[in-house]
Amino acid sequence: MKHHTYGQEFFITTQVDKFIAWARSNSVWPYPFGTACCGIELMSVMGPKYDLSRFGAEVVRFSPKQSDLLLVAGTITEKMVPIIKRVYDQMAEPKWVLSMGACASSGGFYRAYHVVQGIDREIPVDVYVPGCPPTPEAVIDGIMQLQNKIRKERNELERNS
């Protein structure tokens, strides 16, 4: 983005794609798929102390059609797989997935036939946040990593075109 000043006139020149990527990265709309203790920890990220709205992501939606960030927070059992896949399929494009905690990312300590050993076996994951549960700071760091990724995705598309 460049700024130009001619006399009293003030201009900003930029590329629309970069502007859209910047705007997208600062306005993700999360769909919280909280199933266990991580889901409870996620609530504090949304609260006034950690205040996810500082990152433009406070508009939590419980309709996948109005969301572009799936926050998977908690243990996912095999019986939940068709539901989480349906939620993911119904989300608006472009869309992203953040896996919060050991259970969502790897099954955690549930080495059992009924627990999915990582949601990336079923849906694509963009960011993994480690911990059991992850701290709110770690979740916020994950959101910031995702913001960087959204901006870079745009740049990579440009390089390849």
Ligand code: SF4
């Ligand atoms: S990672 Fe730990 S805190 Fe999170 S859902 Fe699993 S057991 Fe609970």
